[in-house]
Amino acid sequence: MKPVISNTDYVTLKSLIVNCPPHLKSKELGQMMDELDKAEVVTDKKIGNDVIKLNSLFEAEDLSTNKIWKLMLTLPGEANLKEQKISVFSPLGVALIGFKKGMTIQSALPGGMKKFKILNVVNE
Secondary structure, three states: OOOEEEHHHHHHHHHHHHOOOHHHOOHHHHHHHHHHHHOEEEOHHHOOOOEOOOOOEEEEEEOOOOEEEEEEEEOHHHOEHHHOEEEOOOHHHHHHOOOEOOOEEEEEEOOEEEEEEEEEEEOO
């Protein structure tokens, strides 16, 4: 499965990665670059309303614990876990961007391999 990314998100994320100071580069930035390189980039009008993108509200279920996460995917400066906002460069953000409602995604996270099912996506 390859992610589907809107052109706007692609340009924004690529710019953030390229312009990131070397001392702030992380493993997740490299992983996001890999995701962007293999992504299908589509015009903003063609991206489905059920695809996780920047500023999407989404619900995802951790299939090993049945815990449901209700989060918003944001740029790093807007991330705030108390407000359920996660950075697109977090391990979960990298894993889920570009995938849509109903899909199951498996990814290596800090706590080990996890499998998530995307239950719902809201884009305004």
